[in-house]
Amino acid sequence: MKSTLEDTTLRISFDGDLLSTNVHDLRPKLFQALEANPDATTLHADLKNCKVIDSMGLNLLIALYRECEKRKISFKAINVSPEVKRLFGFLNLTSRFGVE
């Protein structure tokens, strides 16, 4: 996972799929990234390398979204693959995650 700040946009790029096997490692890293960038007003979750998300992965994204809400940070999933976009669509998460 990589995080970069441009102006006030914090971009968090995931290295691969979001699965039950890695979400527990990712959660504290995500939290740290947000803590380290208090000036961020927007968070872009870059899902370019993510083709599969399981229920735990979805919960991680929801937790990240909720964390952003708490911090008044606008959340947006970017570079979403068609499969993941379709999954978000089925779960009514597309607009919540700001997917275009």
Place this chain on the structure above:
Amino acid sequence: MSTQENEMLALFIQEAEEHLQTLDNDLILLESNPHDQEGINRVFRAVHSIKGTAGFFGFSGIVELAHAMENVMSLVRDGEMPVSPELINIFLAATDKLKIMVHDPDRSSEVDVNYELSSLSRMLSQEPAESKASPESVLPSYLLQFNIDPIIVRDGLRHGRNFFVLELRLHADIENQNQTILEFFNELDSLGDIIATSTDVGLEACTGLQEEIRPDLICSVFFCTPMEDTLLLGAFNLPPSTITPVPKEPLQEWIRTQPKLVPSQYSTKHQIQEEPTPPRSHQVHESKLVPVTQAKSRDDNKLIPTTPPSQEITPATLQTRPHQPQSQDKTEPTTNIQSFRIKTEETVRLNVSILDTLMNLAGEMVVGRNKLVRCAEAGLGPDSIGELQAIVQQISTVTSDLQRTVMAARLQPVGNLFGKFNRIVRDLGQKLHKEIRLEILGEDVELDRTLLEGLSDPLTHLVRNAADHGLEPPEERRAAGKPPVGRIRLAAAHFHGRVQIEVRDDGRGLNPQKIRNKAVERGIISAEAAARMSDQEACRLIFMPGFSTASTVTDISGRGVGMDVVKTNIEKLGGTVDLESEPGRGTAVIIRLPLTLAIIPALIVSCGGRRFAMPQINVEEIVAPGPDYPLEILGGAQVLRLRNELVPILDLAHILGQKRTKEQDQAQRFALIIGLDHARYGLLVDEIDNMEEIVVKPLGRLLKGVPWYSGATLLGQGDIALILEPAALAEGRLPQDGIQDVEVTKSQSSISQESHAQRILVFRDGTHERFAIPLSVISRVERVPSSRIERIGSKECLRQADNRSTLQLLRVANYIPVTPPPDYEEEVYVIVPRLVHHAIGIMASEIVDSADIYPGQIDSSVVSAPGLLGTATVLDRLTSVIDIYGLLEVAGFTQQNNETAKLANLRVLLAEDTSFFREAVLRALQHVVAKLDLANDGEEAWKMLNEKEYDVLITDIEMPKLDGFALTERIRSSTKLCSLPVIALSARDSESFLNRAKQVGIDHYETKFDRDRIIAAVLKVISQQNE
């Protein structure tokens, strides 16, 4: 205005037009999915952008209208106002006005927008939440979490579907079943309609990243399906606790409280439901639902063309009838609209990478030119040739790359054109009070932009025709057992190196008989020609100039000048038009176009000292007529015998009216075998020069009216060649039914001269084996798409175009010992026999040819089986000659009708020495009469007549021992037999024979092997005897 300001203004117009086109499509989509938040946002952004840029130029009229639209959409975006049909109508009307204003922004303030402004203002003044709460209160509380699309619910109720709420634990209920969440939802979606979903994002349970990630995630799904709950649970192995059936009553009540659902729910909702995709209420649909134009504009890697806007916008009509959608207006496009179009055609956006490539190639061309100049300055030396060759090679490569890149830049997705039909179909649906669903397929298929532009008008006409004449009103559809929503499908696909565009409706289809009658009535064809035509050929008559079957001419279509103009326009684009129609099931117009018009490969030929270019795509092969490929005259027409086929021949010199010298006529000429969609012919030319890629240039004014040229080109040597239009050359010069007609003509004309021979139709049925059926027993041969063949149990049937009768189809291999055929390809031939009580047809994969067969040629020793007369060598191949009546007998059909029933008690003696005719007559009559005995010669017949009682004698004339004349003389002079009816069957039809027959007392003289005539003759002689 300065140049820079002019450029800025042009940019404003271009961008605003793109926004408006997008707006049209987004509004249509919103109408069917009013909760699509992204759609609402797009509409808001489009209006906002137009307002902003118009304000920059000070176009206050545009700003005022866009601002009013923005205010309303702002409320919608914030959830304070629903997307209602009224809102969509007002926004569409306002969009039309904006189009007019943007087209001529300097005069935009002159456009009357009072209706739109007051409507928008009225919407703003309404109590926003007035009617919002109450409708929902009728729903069960567990449904309130969903954002429900009433259209899906309404449709589900109409179809009697079951409604459920599934509460799913994504991990425990899905992933634990070794299924991914996406797989589960894809499958669920294929079993019904996912109306809405609600995922628990844990407003209480999950507060952020400080907590442990939840082990599971709950998603509620509101779903409707034809399945029962137990089946549904079983399909996914779900526990019963996950499902809650939803009673239909509250849903019906809720539907009644919804704003009136507009009639034209043609939208893509249904098409999406038919596909395994998520429900449209979900965001994932956005990618599918976004009109192509918009989808492309968001894709940086694609070309972004300017799509011509809808055509029939006129300030006058919109001012007088502001609420009428634009495409309904009768008014023809005005000059304004023409210039509007021209403006959009003037520019095209290109991907920067294409421009970069062009720039690089231009740079390489400059390098090549510099090398050439240097070479020329140095003068020709010993090394010059090699150096020149290298330069030419480089320039040649660069030129090819340049050509490819420019051609690619000209290609645009057909979706750019198809997109505009969302609005047109929506407006047509409202105007015609029909429910129409538009399906768009293959929008990514690319075509040259010139072709796309040329296609716009014909397609519009075809879509209007489909909506107006093709699709029935909802009540008529219901009565016919069809869904009330009519479907128009616009589809594009690649087809054998061309692009095929299809406009298909599922409406009432064309009535071929009505078309035949009309064509005869208008003198377009003769009654005989009409009777000969197959139903499909009759349907194609609608492309004839001035033809219209519409009993009432409407303002939408049916002016009687449309389809021929469509055909002409498509042919001008180098394309072809075909038509398929089935009464009660719909009509499809199929257009096939070349990918590009600008540069095409062509065959350069000469005729009468002039050079012509024939598009290579139409040339199947080139043949030098001579002993191997002889030119013959059949039925007054020149034909080329090409292997086992006869190809009609046209002479280019003759068509062009060239004067020919004797030398020219005597020289070896060449036939280009031209393949068109529905015709194939050979075009005689003097010389074949070479194959070239030619640059197509439009014809000058003087030649524009000459139909057989589609353009002109400059050849490599600097000569000008006219480009031939193969369809126009053939127009009116080929037999109506193609080559088969020539064959039939020959068969008909040759019967009297060669009546000792039988004309047979040779065909194949999927294998190499050939079969033959005498033409005299064939009523007609139809070519039908194999998709039209329907199965009822083990039987294959073909519904006739009149929809009243059905042909039962027989495969020869099912009844006689021959190789079984593989499945038929796209098309199949159906041979319909004559004088058959049952409606049957024999299937064939290919009609090979027709030929003559002589008595004695058929050998029954090689293969002997019921349904087969035997084998014969026909057209150099062993061919099984089918006994059609025997075949029907084997297939379980008895041959009786009212007339033949009169013969049921008859005892007949047949005197015939030739086995072929004896067998044939025997098989034809044996099930019609009570008794049929055979005598091999006259003597035997005489003996049998004296031993047994017979009601009729059928006799050959030329027989050994005692001929037919002598036999009859004996009968007439016998006291016992003198009144016996005698029928002579003979190939000899000279006057002397006929006179002799009369003299000896033969009652009827008949040519052999015409079953119905034999039966008619028997009926005649027995009725004469009874009188």
